[in-house]
Amino acid sequence: MSVTPLAGHPSAPDFHGRIGHDARSGHYAVPRRYRLHLSTACPDGLRIAVTHSLLGLDDTCPAVVLPAVPDCRDGGYAALRPLYDASAHRYTGPARAPVLSDAWSGRIVSTHAPAIARDLARHFGSGGVQLRPCAAESEIDAVERMCAAGITQAAQLAGSAGGDASERAAAADRLAQTLDALERWLLDREFMIRDQITAADVELWVTLVELDTAHRNHLDAALVRRIAEHPALWAYARRLAAHPAFGTHLDLDGIARRHHAHCQGLEAAGAAVQILDWACHARR
Template sequence: MSVTPQAAAHPATRPAVAFRGRIGRDRRSGHYAVPRRYRLHLSTACPQGLAIAVTHSLLSIGDTCPVTFLPAVPDCPDGHAALRPLYEASAHHYQGPALAPVLSDDWSGRIVSTHAPDIMRDLDEHFGDGRAALYPRAAEAALRDVERLCARDIDEAAQRAGRADAEPEERAEALETLLAALGELDRRLTGHDHVMGDQLSVADVVLWVALVQLDTVHRHHLDAHAVHRVADHPALWAHARRLTAHPAFGAHLDLDGIARRHHAGCRGLEAAGSAVQILDWAAHADGARPAHRP
């Protein structure tokens, strides 16, 4: 298992620790793929936790790898109190924040991984039934391209486009990067049911979470004209509506929790785009199974 420094998220201010153990891959750690040995600790108000929760539901592995859901906003100044014992058992004299998501080993009481992409891949590879793999091997490179596009050109670009302390030219450039990414994905989805064609894959999960963040968080810091331009991608947002009605997606959509997490950590200024909602997420999630969240 490797442990490396990682930037802390609100409300913690001290450096966190990233754990990168892999199920069935790290011989030194002994993390073999044993049913009910591992547990997920997730807050679905967090985009990484939401992506893992959706993946977990799509794989139907609730009996194989149980989930403990955490509050939208951490209950302590340095993270989640429930995760503190796991962090302290996993890193000597650990003084950093106890943040989610976490994949823990119930046998040892220690953390295996806090890295969402690794966790999602390992769940699919080692605990899925293989009949509807979310990581089709023939599309590995394309999947990674979509992951990078969503992280860099949608999420990061949207944050830069809404920064009140940035120069107008910087915000405009970031907005164009965001719109170019949305345009590329809109073209991918035109005439297709999913990002990778006809098969539901992790690319759909990652994109859906990015669009949730874009409309429920980042939109509040964009001007109204920018939000209208973001919304002008019909195939993309139609895809988001369809996925939200899917039980594995919509049942985990905690809009109140996302709002509370945003307000707890946001230091930016609200802009006119806050009044221009792109999707009525709650209405589209009505057909999904209800999911309780603390």
């Protein structure tokens, strides 16, 4: 396992342990050996929670759901402090989530959300669910890059309070163009890349949730209306919200509280223009 500093937190380690197929990997797949610690109000935590539910891992890899807003002033969780102390000598930084821990050693395996989700999909689960089907890795990676650069990063820049106005306008156009491409792609499709739910759908759905519940607060009303003018895309988001593995993890109040606790940006007119009534569509 490698431990490297987290960007912006020189004393905060980033744990990169991986779960492999057998004993030679150090961490191999054993029922109830591992435990997840996450907040579903956090996009990374929500991705892992949805993945966990789709794979049916409640008994195999129990999950501990943490409060929406961290309870320590440094942005960490008091409940995770013993794990960090046991895993990093003289650690003084924030005990952040998500965490995959090893019950055998009492230490952290990983804090890297994408790797945690990948390892759960590859080495656990039952019932024939294939979130990362054979030969689909490149397609899933492409969707993840599109979501990160074309939606999340573009929305953040478009809604930033400072910076150059032309850069904000270019980011808004990039965001709209990405959504246009997804709209065309989903016109005659139920899911992103296969005829069943995959990790690409988890990634896109969580990104759309974050766009409407967090980033929208900092966008102007005209851009939010432009974002909403993608009926196939938002119908796709509604369908997945109605799936129990997705909608049951939506903590809308928690997302709002976490966003307002961490965000320093200015609220814009788009905050009043809700795209989806997530509470109505989410299946409980």
